[in-house]
Amino acid sequence: MMQQMSDAENDGARVTGTVKWFDPSKGFGFVVSDQGGPDILLHANVLRNFGQSSVADAAGIEILVQETARGIQAVEVLQIEPPIAVDIEEDYTAGGEIAEPVDLSLPLVPARVKWFDKAKGFGFANIFGRDEDVFLHIEVLRRSGLADLQPGEAVSLRVVEGKRGRMATQVTSWEAALKSDEDPSL
16 A cells, blocks of 8 residues: 555545544544554544544545655545444434434435534434424444534434434435435435
């Protein structure tokens, strides 16, 4: 992988790997390349340019990287895949409300995060044009490839009616809702 770096130095080399860890409060984290080698710095600004403020540990990621004086750094995020699911459904479904896979026929709706507390494991968002809150659970975030959300952050949600009210079954970047409006195959 690093041998190709000199050929692609200006454009960046394409790397697939796994998020080792990412801390939104620190503003950075690291990616481990599938090809091995040193850890790759992933800065919060690069992630924000992709439309996300966080990414879950163990998420699959495709990035463009460049060699810098400080080492290898991601310069662009191309794709993020949620971590491979562990059997967590019993822990978070509160009676099995979200045990089924995400229904991709549900529309992605634009929303803004009201608040999210990672330590508590949940928070709420508001869908534009609607008054009621939408419940956000930490495991739905992880399943969606996210680690945390910031108040005021713009996101897209797939929402179902649960036993206790509206709840998100998927959280994606704001841009995902825009793309799905443009191209129904997304």
